[in-house]
Amino acid sequence: MSVPSLDQSESAIVARLRAAGCVFAEEEAQMIMSAAGSPAELEDMVERRVVGLPLEHVVGYAEFCGLRIALDAEVFVPRxxxxxxxxxxxxxxxxxxxxxxxxxxxxxxxxxxxxxxxxxxxxxxxxxxxxxxxxxxxxxxxxxxxxxxxxxxxxxxxxxxxxxxxxxxxxxxxxxxxxxxxxxxxxxxxxxxxxxxxxxxxxxxxxxxxxxxxxxxxxxxxxxxxxxxxxxxxxxxxxxxxxxxxxxxxxxxxxxxxxxxxxxxxxxxxxxxxxx
CATH class of the missing domain: 3.40.50.150 (Vaccinia Virus protein VP39)
Structure with missing residues (x-):
């Protein structure tokens, strides 16, 4: 039994995100995969995004004015x-x-x-x-x-x-x-x-x-x-x-x-x- 390749894993994540209504599923999948420290954390992050958490709360940061701003749960996401x-x-x-x-x-x-x-x-x-x-x-x-x-x-x-x-x-x-x-x-x-x-x-x-x-x-x-x-x-x-x-x-x-x-x-x- 072969281990799924990175592309296959990413494709599966993109499919889950798209099914949940994420318009930019490909970009979100890449951000989540980059932020995850382990397969278990990756699964947890994808699931939290699928159920509706803002992407910025899932990955723990927001991009703003070219900067990466640390972001905690429930804190307002800079637009x-x-x-x-x-x-x-x-x-x-x-x-x-x-x-x-x-x-x-x-x-x-x-x-x-x-x-x-x-x-x-x-x-x-x-x-x-x-x-x-x-x-x-x-x-x-x-x-x-x-x-x-x-x-x-x-x-x-x-x-x-x-x-x-x-x-x-x-x-x-x-x-x-x-x-x-x-x-x-x-x-x-x-x-x-x-x-x-x-x-x-x-x-x-x-x-x-x-x-x-x-x-x-x-x-x-x-x-x-x-x-x-x-x-x-x-x-x-x-x-x-x-x-x-x-x-x-x-x-x-x-x-x-x-x-x-x-x-x-x-x-x-x-x-x-x-x-x-």
């Missing part, structure tokens, strides 16, 4: 469209930027931005303990710090008025629409990373309300939203006294809001900084 947010942030960041990644999940956004810039001071925070543990695996090797707590609450007070780039990929799915999400998201990602409240903008409003206290003169707040929520998101941000604009990326199907302090606030903060 490719969110690369547009990082691209906008990189274009706006000053040299030696102070970067804060709120609602950081795996820490992918902050790590990707740090990789695109030089001499970044990186901080990240999340309310979910599982996300914080995962983020530390990614952010600490990049030279950053990770804090556990609700939005700004766990950040060092010394960051107030110093943040050049505030990345806040807040949850923005309205509560009533959580059940409409793909099963991979609604069943296997932490709800706190998805649920944005009644209209999907509740967490954003809380971020916007405090953002001006943390932003440096010239600093920017960037977050992702859906195209249909963009006008409401702009209203939420301007209602908190910030200036805001929408940036769209058709290739990535992304809608990013870029916000900053008003000219008066920025001038006042610059004067206070000069007086210190």
């Amino acid at each position: 490719r469209r969110t690369e547009a947010l990082v691209q906008q942030a990189a274009a706006l960041a000053p040299s030696r930027a102070v970067v804060v990644d709120l609602c950081c999940g795996s820490g992918a956004l902050g790590v990707a931005l740090a990789a695109a810039l030089d001499e970044v001071e990186l901080h990240a925070a999340d309310v979910d303990p599982g996300a914080v543990r995962c983020a530390r695996r990614n952010v600490v090797p990049a030279g950053g710090e990770v804090y556990e707590g609700d939005l700004f609450e766990p950040l060092p007070v010394g960051l107030k008025g110093r943040v050049d780039v505030l990345l806040s990929n807040v949850p923005y799915v309205p509560t009533v629409e959580i059940g409409l999400l793909p099963a991979e998201a609604r069943e296997y990602e932490a709800r706190v990373a998805l649920d944005g409240g009644v209209d999907g903008l509740e967490v954003l409003r809380r971020v916007a309300a405090e953002a001006s206290q943390w932003l440096a003169p010239g600093g920017v707040l960037l977050f992702e939203t859906s195209e249909r929520q963009a006008d409401q998101a702009i209203a939420a941000v301007t209602g908190a006294g910030l200036l805001a604009r929408v940036v769209t990326d058709d290739e990535l199907d992304a809608t990013v809001i870029v916000a900053s302090r008003s000219d008066a606030e920025a001038a006042e903060a610059a004067g206070a900084a000069a007086a210190r």
Whole structure:
């Protein structure tokens, strides 16, 4: 009795994945086979993917902005469209930027931005303990710090008025629409990373309300939203006294809001900084 060849084994895995509805079965099979350390682990990983776990949770990492981001079970999987947010942030960041990644999940956004810039001071925070543990695996090797707590609450007070780039990929799915999400998201990602409240903008409003206290003169707040929520998101941000604009990326199907302090606030903060 001959041992199945690698090609035959891969073909069998591809067939199982395709039967389970995986559109990119060939690529997924290769990723799973590369990540498995033994035949038993391979079988376990294939079975977990077949029953619906996100591929990134199965293999333990996600590809984001050309980086491999470690990913633990239930932690939000960074989406490719969110690369547009990082691209906008990189274009706006000053040299030696102070970067804060709120609602950081795996820490992918902050790590990707740090990789695109030089001499970044990186901080990240999340309310979910599982996300914080995962983020530390990614952010600490990049030279950053990770804090556990609700939005700004766990950040060092010394960051107030110093943040050049505030990345806040807040949850923005309205509560009533959580059940409409793909099963991979609604069943296997932490709800706190998805649920944005009644209209999907509740967490954003809380971020916007405090953002001006943390932003440096010239600093920017960037977050992702859906195209249909963009006008409401702009209203939420301007209602908190910030200036805001929408940036769209058709290739990535992304809608990013870029916000900053008003000219008066920025001038006042610059004067206070000069007086210190």
